[in-house]
Amino acid sequence: MPRSDTTTPRPAWSFREYEPVGVDLGSPAAVSAYDRNQGTDPDADDALLDRLGVTAGTRLVDLACGTGSLVVQAARRGVEAHGVDVSEEMLAFAEATAERADVSAHWHRAGFLDYDHRGRLADVVTTRSALHQLPDFWKQQALLNAAAMLRPSGTFYLWDVIFSFEPAESAEHLHRWIATAARPEGQGFTRADFEAHVREEFSTYAWILEGMLDQAGFDILSRAFPAPTHGEFVCRRR
Numbered sequence: 001m002p003r004s005d006t007t008t009p010r011p012a013w014s015f016r017e018y019e020p021v022g023v024d025l026g027s028p029a030a031v032s033a034y035d036r037n038q039g040t041d042p043d044a045d046d047a048l049l050d051r052l053g054v055t056a057g058t059r060l061v062d063l064a065c066g067t068g069s070l071v072v073q074a075a076r077r078g079v080e081a082h083g084v085d086v087s088e089e090m091l092a093f094a095e096a097t098a099e100r101a102d103v104s105a106h107w108h109r110a111g112f113l114d115y116d117h118r119g120r121l122a123d124v125v126t127t128r129s130a131l132h133q134l135p136d137f138w139k140q141q142a143l144l145n146a147a148a149m150l151r152p153s154g155t156f157y158l159w160d161v162i163f164s165f166e167p168a169e170s171a172e173h174l175h176r177w178i179a180t181a182a183r184p185e186g187q188g189f190t191r192a193d194f195e196a197h198v199r200e201e202f203s204t205y206a207w208i209l210e211g212m213l214d215q216a217g218f219d220i221l222s223r224a225f226p227a228p229t230h231g232e233f234v235c236r237r238r
């Protein structure tokens with residue numbers, strides 16, 4: 001499906017969301033290794049779509065869709081699925097995956113901040129493992145944009161590296177996470193990748209995100225923190 005320009009111009013003081021921070025995810029080698037490193041699992045995508053009540057006819061937007069797995073699984077079930085990402089390389093990979101699966105989805109080269117959703121409001125907006133790419137002020141702007149593209153009572157889903165540990169215990173939790181998650185080169189994200197994540201990306205605390213979600217116009221329906229470094233929020237737009 002041809003791409004249309006779905007971005008709004010941003011002021012000069014806006015965060016440069018097309019300039020990658022932290023771990024390299026945009027090079028051809030990083031894109032082709034991403035699904036293995038991340039453990040992308042279409043069955044897990046399907047389980048999430050089921051939980052969010054995504055069925056044929058739902059209009060879904062996945063912000064920072066990466067290699068597009070969730071969008072492709074949604075399109076397989078007859079969803080009007082939109083994948084949004086700033087990375088041309090990621091989108092090309094996602095489009096090729098959709099083509100191989102023989103499904104049609106809408107792909108937008110756009111960011112959390114400048115994606116301008118057109119037409120009917122979305123029923124479901126998702127974003128996984130990506131909001132941490134923005135500093136906190138800009139996360140709030142991104143959440144406002146996500147709320148603006150959702151119909152009232154629509155669902156917003158956020159999964160990310162989110163810290164639910166006590167701030168005074170951050171060092172031990174971060175040490176433990178990196179030690180447990182890091183893999184040898186060529187077998188997954190490495191210690192250097194996780195170190196760069198903590199040092200150069202903008203993961204933040206659950207209690208900060210809760211305030212931001214509220215400010216953006218979301219009611220939190222559920223929250224889960226399966227690890228002190230990771231979590232999700234399921235929200236409803238007021």
Ligand SMILES: C[S@@+](CC[C@H](N)C(=O)[O-])C[C@H]1O[C@@H](n2cnc3c(N)ncnc32)[C@H](O)[C@@H]1O
Nearest residue numbers: 017064065066085086087111112128129130133
């Ligand atoms: C770790 S990947 C997550 C991809 C996918 N959501 C997943 O769960 O596998 C982060 C993605 O965010 C994208 N990204 C980074 N900053 C962004 C922004 N401001 N707006 C949209 N996408 C962004 C990157 O290009 C990359 O594809």
